[in-house]
Amino acid sequence: MSELLLDRTRCSVAGTLAVVGEKWSLLVLREAFLGVRRFADFQRMLGAPRAVLTDRLGRLVDEGILRRVPYQDEGERQRHEYRLTRKGVDLYPTLVALMEWGDRHLAGEQGVPMELRHRDCGAPVHLTLTCEEGHTLEGAREVHPVSRPTTGD
Amino acid sequence: MSELLLDRTRCSVAGTLAVVGEKWSLLVLREAFLGVRRFADFQRMLGAPRAVLTDRLGRLVDEGILRRVPYQDEGERQRHEYRLTRKGVDLYPTLVALMEWGDRHLAGEQGVPMELRHRDCGAPVHLTLTCEEGHTLEGAREVHPVSRPTTGD
DNA sequence: CATGCTGAGTTCACTTGACGAACCGACGCG
DNA sequence: CGCGTCGGTTCGTCAAGTGAACTCAGCATG
Numbered sequence: 001m002s003e004l005l006l007d008r009t010r011c012s013v014a015g016t017l018a019v020v021g022e023k024w025s026l027l028v029l030r031e032a033f034l035g036v037r038r039f040a041d042f043q044r045m046l047g048a049p050r051a052v053l054t055d056r057l058g059r060l061v062d063e064g065i066l067r068r069v070p071y072q073d074e075g076e077r078q079r080h081e082y083r084l085t086r087k088g089v090d091l092y093p094t095l096v097a098l099m100e101w102g103d104r105h106l107a108g109e110q111g112v113p114m115e116l117r118h119r120d121c122g123a124p125v126h127l128t129l130t131c132e133e134g135h136t137l138e139g140a141r142e143v144h145p146v147s148r149p150t151t152g153d
Numbered sequence: 154m155s156e157l158l159l160d161r162t163r164c165s166v167a168g169t170l171a172v173v174g175e176k177w178s179l180l181v182l183r184e185a186f187l188g189v190r191r192f193a194d195f196q197r198m199l200g201a202p203r204a205v206l207t208d209r210l211g212r213l214v215d216e217g218i219l220r221r222v223p224y225q226d227e228g229e230r231q232r233h234e235y236r237l238t239r240k241g242v243d244l245y246p247t248l249v250a251l252m253e254w255g256d257r258h259l260a261g262e263q264g265v266p267m268e269l270r271h272r273d274c275g276a277p278v279h280l281t282l283t284c285e286e287g288h289t290l291e292g293a294r295e296v297h298p299v300s301r302p303t304t305g306d
Numbered sequence: 307c308a309t310g311c312t313g314a315g316t317t318c319a320c321t322t323g324a325c326g327a328a329c330c331g332a333c334g335c336g
Numbered sequence: 337c338g339c340g341t342c343g344g345t346t347c348g349t350c351a352a353g354t355g356a357a358c359t360c361a362g363c364a365t366g
Contacts, residue, residue, distance in 0.1 A: 008198060010266040012255025013183045013248055019259070023174070023353070030166045033293060039314055045161060049354050054315060077362045079313065087258050092293035093280050094250040095166055101247060102165025105240050106172070111301060113163040118284035119297045125284045127246050131271035137278060140186060140245040144272045148264060176324070192343055202325050207344060230333045232342070 019063050020091065024048045024056050029088065030095055032066065037081035057082055065091065096127050172216050173244065177201045177209050182241065183248055185219065190234035210235055218244065249280050 008014070020026055024046065031045050043053055060066040065088035068080040096116065103112040116125040129137040137143060161167070173179055177199065184198050196206055213219040218241040225231045249269065256265040269278040282290040290296060 008184075008187075008266075010263070011183065012252040012259060012266060014180060014255075015259040016251040016255040017179060021174075021176070021179070026170060026174070027167060030164065031161075034161075034298060040312085043314095049356095050315070051317085051355090052353060075363065076313085089293050090254055090257060092296075093282065094247065094254060096282070097247040097250040097280070098169040099165040101244055102167075102169040104243060106165060106168040110163070113161075113165060113301060115299045115301055117297045117299055118286065118288055118290060119295050121284060121286045121288060122297075123284040123286040123288075125282055125290060125296055127250070127280050128283050129246065129249065129278055130281050130283075131274060131276040131278045133271065133274045133276040135271055135274060135276075137271060140242055142272045143245075143278055144270045145187065146268045146270055148266060148268055193341085196343090202327095203344070204326090204346085205324065228334065230342085 016094075020060075020065070020094075022056065022059075024052055025060065026091075026095065026098070028053070028056050028060065029065070029084075029091055032082065032084050032088065033092060033095060037083060038079070039082075042082075060088070063087075093127060096125075100127060169247075173213075173218070173247075175209065175212075177205055178213065179244075179248065179251070181206070181209050181213065182218070182237075182244055185235065185237050185241065186245060186248060190236060191232070192235075195235075213241070216240075246280060249278075253280060 020029065027046055027048075028042060031042055036042055036045055039053070039057070042048075042057070043050060046053070048056075057066065061068055061082070064085055066082045067085050069083050070078055070080045072078045099114070099116075107113075117123065118125050129139070129143070131137065173182065180199055180201075181195060184195055189195055189198060192206070192210070195201075195210070196203060199206070201209075210219065214221055214235070217238055219235040220238050221233045222236050223231055223233045252267070252269075260266075270276065271278050282292070282296070284290065
């Protein structure tokens with residue numbers, strides 16, 4: 001029960017959602033992981049309103065999740081494209097987690113829309129909970145949350 | 154480049170976000186994983202407007218992620234509490250993924266607010282990408298997405 | 307040189323959603 | 337009976353998302 005009394009204002013879940021929890025943000029990132037880089041392509045793939053897309057891309061750049069990189073096609077003026085930074089690439093497990101849940105609980109009779117394979121061996125890839133001792137955990141019941149309020153003082 | 158032309162309307166990321174992507178939904182679930190079950194406790198921990206909380210809880214129940222369970226304290230009338238279903242528990246990796254990203258990229262000088270430990274051995278728990286051959290992947294670069302459009306017909 | 311096209315935005319009117327405070331109704335209690 | 341609590345609902349306001357129209361730079365075309 002003591003867990004219920006913890007301060008959760010600094011919770012990292014809330015923090016992350018404050019950064020990427022707005023509508024379209026995670027879908028923009030999904031596209032980025034699938035190789036989309038240009039404004040028009042994001043727009044075409046997502047169908048999001050342009051104003052929202054402008055805002056989300058700008059915000060993700062501000063947060064250091066995407067970076068704007070200039071490029072110039074032949075016979076075209078210079079434009080810029082959006083690429084994942086390290087910080088952005090680190091969001092990959094979040095997208096995989098969302099995808100796996102949808103695959104398990106929302107996929108219709110057509111099966112899952114997309115599979116992730118290990119580039120080296122071709123085997124399907126999954127997210128697993130593991131501890132630093134090397135054990136594989138089956139689920140949330142085997143995890144014990146420990147609060148660390150203001151450690152170090 | 155062919156990836157760019159895939160149909161992504163059935164994408165599981167989008168599907169999952171349609172279910173739990175609204176504001177507060179994932180924070181409600183965070184609280185549920187930390188043991189919160191009652192309306193008033195959700196409200197107190199989150200500070201969300203009551204109308205929104207009513208809506209989100211109802212929606213999560215409709216989606217089969219939470220279920221309403223009647224209970225009765227001594228000297229109290231019967232009420233009901235909200236508990237995670239199997240489908241809800243399966244969202245745990247999503248929350249862990251969000252938390253780990255926040256821990257890595259948003260934690261200030263106070264360190265991370267909460268740690269997850271293996272209940273059995275006490276070691277810190279992390280999400281890892283693994284393939285069915287048992288390899289541990291370092292990140293998104295080692296994953297190859299394979300579309301499976303309308304398999305089976 | 308005027309015209310048009312394209313990518314990337316911006317502006318605008320409209321609808322939807324979030325917010326916070328007030329109100330409601332069932333129930334147990336003194 | 338009046339009071340307090342829990343779990344909601346209602347309401348006015350304000351922020352956010354939506355889609356269509358407009359803008360603007362620069363290359364290309366006639």
